[in-house]
Amino acid sequence: MRLLVVEDEARLANALRRGLQAEGFAVDLASDGEQGLRLAREGGYDAVVLDVMLPGLSGYRVCERLRAEDNWVPVLMLSAKDGEYDQADGLDVGADDYLTKPFSFVVLVARLRALLRRAAPPRPAVLSAGDLTLDPASRQVRRGADPVPLTAREYAVLELLLRRAGQVVSKTDILRHVWDAHDDGDPNVVEVYVGYLRRKIDTPYGRRAVQTVRGAGYRLAADGG
Amino acid sequence: MRLLVVEDEARLANALRRGLQAEGFAVDLASDGEQGLRLAREGGYDAVVLDVMLPGLSGYRVCERLRAEDNWVPVLMLSAKDGEYDQADGLDVGADDYLTKPFSFVVLVARLRALLRRAAPPRPAVLSAGDLTLDPASRQVRRGADPVPLTAREYAVLELLLRRAGQVVSKTDILRHVWDAHDDGDPNVVEVYVGYLRRKIDTPYGRRAVQTVRGAGYRLAADGG
DNA sequence: AGGCATGCTGTGAGGACGCTGAGAGTCACA
DNA sequence: TGTGACTCTCAGCGTCCTCACAGCATGCCT
Numbered sequence: 001m002r003l004l005v006v007e008d009e010a011r012l013a014n015a016l017r018r019g020l021q022a023e024g025f026a027v028d029l030a031s032d033g034e035q036g037l038r039l040a041r042e043g044g045y046d047a048v049v050l051d052v053m054l055p056g057l058s059g060y061r062v063c064e065r066l067r068a069e070d071n072w073v074p075v076l077m078l079s080a081k082d083g084e085y086d087q088a089d090g091l092d093v094g095a096d097d098y099l100t101k102p103f104s105f106v107v108l109v110a111r112l113r114a115l116l117r118r119a120a121p122p123r124p125a126v127l128s129a130g131d132l133t134l135d136p137a138s139r140q141v142r143r144g145a146d147p148v149p150l151t152a153r154e155y156a157v158l159e160l161l162l163r164r165a166g167q168v169v170s171k172t173d174i175l176r177h178v179w180d181a182h183d184d185g186d187p188n189v190v191e192v193y194v195g196y197l198r199r200k201i202d203t204p205y206g207r208r209a210v211q212t213v214r215g216a217g218y219r220l221a222a223d224g225g
Numbered sequence: 226m227r228l229l230v231v232e233d234e235a236r237l238a239n240a241l242r243r244g245l246q247a248e249g250f251a252v253d254l255a256s257d258g259e260q261g262l263r264l265a266r267e268g269g270y271d272a273v274v275l276d277v278m279l280p281g282l283s284g285y286r287v288c289e290r291l292r293a294e295d296n297w298v299p300v301l302m303l304s305a306k307d308g309e310y311d312q313a314d315g316l317d318v319g320a321d322d323y324l325t326k327p328f329s330f331v332v333l334v335a336r337l338r339a340l341l342r343r344a345a346p347p348r349p350a351v352l353s354a355g356d357l358t359l360d361p362a363s364r365q366v367r368r369g370a371d372p373v374p375l376t377a378r379e380y381a382v383l384e385l386l387l388r389r390a391g392q393v394v395s396k397t398d399i400l401r402h403v404w405d406a407h408d409d410g411d412p413n414v415v416e417v418y419v420g421y422l423r424r425k426i427d428t429p430y431g432r433r434a435v436q437t438v439r440g441a442g443y444r445l446a447a448d449g450g
Numbered sequence: 451a452g453g454c455a456t457g458c459t460g461t462g463a464g465g466a467c468g469c470t471g472a473g474a475g476t477c478a479c480a
Numbered sequence: 481t482g483t484g485a486c487t488c489t490c491a492g493c494g495t496c497c498t499c500a501c502a503g504c505a506t507g508c509c510t
Binding site for chain 3: 194219
């Protein structure tokens with residue numbers, strides 16, 4: 001997660017950088033409005049922490065211009081003012097959140113995380129192993145560039161195996177997750193569906209992604225076979 | 226914009242309802258955590274204003290459960306506590322913003338608007354997939370240059386599919402968004418309307434924009450078929 | 451090698467799923 | 481009151497999926 005911190009007071013700016021880096025963010029600094037605007041325009045930031053009182057271009061203006069240019073990077077404003085109307089103003093020029101100085105670092109981080117969580121739509125990541133990919137959103141499976149049509153059951157089995165790529169998954173585990181059979185399912189169904197899967201994602205490509213571990217279960221090769 | 230306000234103190238609850246209605250929101254009230262959770266689960270709200278101190282289920286728990294159920298409706302928490310750690314806690318259970326009592330109504334509304342603006346990502350004026358376009362402003366749908374007349378329901382279904390172009394949308398999801406049936410709608414209506422849509426935007430053009438994903442739902446091809 | 455356990459696969463029945471035409475109910479409007 | 485547009489239910493049909501079964505192949509042990 002890359003952050004841009006626009007803050008003219010050097011001591012605070014450096015404290016923020018160190019603190020945020022310790023929290024695992026990559027941090028760039030800008031010390032005035034012009035520079036902040038320039039960097040923010042170049043994009044690539046997941047969020048911007050923007051002081052209101054800046055030499056040259058104020059934080060309000062920076063935010064306003066970004067929004068006018070259709071740049072919707074999440075912005076968290078910082079200000080010494082704390083009148084309620086100032087806050088409302090900040091939010092009205094398009095900031096996503098607002099903190100008044102002095103603020104607590106803990107709160108800053110919590111609010112930043114909330115902002116980032118909201119900005120990144122909860123789109124589940126694409127699962128992959130080598131050139132085998134599965135996109136839960138579109139429910140599409142591919143071997144390289146080839147789309148591979150799977151039935152609902154086949155898809156469910158593959159998804160489970162991919163989520164545990166490299167690990168052995170027992171048949172009863174698969175039964176529980178895909179068939180929600182509690183204990184008394186016939187493991188042969190699993191064998192049948194593993195067979196179907198292999199015929200679609202392995203055999204035509206001369207690969208061996210789905211491996212049998214005799215007596216234990218199946219393992220999806222982490223490199224896709 | 227529909228809001229759910231979960232607040233047990235009747236005077237405050239009614240004041241909020243009146244004030245927010247005056248700002249143009251449609252407001253539902255819940256007076257305890259259980260009821261709030263139930264209503265929020267049913268969906269259909271654009272945001273939830275959630276008091277922390279509630280009889281029965283606390284606001285923290287309500288929010289936590291919603292998130293655990295993958296319900297990402299924007300939540301603004303209200304609390305009398307104002308320790309910084311309480312705030313961080315609130316944000317950590319998945320709230321999107323946090324106000325401490327006593328709060329200013331002006332700030333509440335400004336923050337709500339910021340929340341809603343964030344939740345509704347800046348929409349491109351026109352939704353499109355390949356040469357299939359839908360302009361929400363004029364409610365005009367076109368295949369290439371041809372205008373395609375759609376009924377209200379057909380339009381609503383297509384809009385939903387276009388907003389999630391490339392992703393699989395389940396029938397129950399469509400039922401919830403277009404019919405606001407909560408759980409018990411008959412999925413056949415969806416099948417019927419998908420049929421109507423196809424006869425208007427696909428069949429006459431020999432295209433296949435609306436794809437069936439057996440056992441999962443429908444997907445609008447990102448390239449318009 | 452022999453015997454047993456484990457895993458694989460072809461076949462086919464039954465059923466779930468999705469699509470469609472017919473028609474009833476509702477509403478707005480002339 | 482009649483007409484037309486729209487919405488939705490229902491039942492029938494075809495397709496595809498799922499799964500049980502049985503025979504076969506393979507691996508492992510004595």
